Amino acid sequence: MDQKNNPLHGKTLEAILNYLVERYGWNELARQVRINCFVNNPNIKSSLTFLRKTPWARKKVEDLYLKSLPPSG
Incomplete structure (x- = not known):
């Protein structure tokens, strides 16, 4: 599968x-992605642990990332 047009390609979580x-x-x-690990004592390590185990939450984070990128071209 060709990944060159996928903005997530090569990006780690x-x-x-x-x-x-x-x-x-x-x-x-936390307001934009309603998950507890962003609300209660948020940190990168615990958030990564949760997101790696929770596909729906990871998708929301990835979608927000894609939405927040400047337009290419």
Whole structure:
């Protein structure tokens, strides 16, 4: 499968999460993606653990990441 047009290709979940935290902060991230690990004592490590085990939550985070990227072209 050709991945060159997939903006998630080559991005780790950790890189995506770090980008979102830097861009939005934990409070806004928790508002946009309603998951507990972003609300209660949020940190990268615990959030990654949860997101790796929870496909629906990971998809929401990835979708927000894609929405937050500047338009290409």
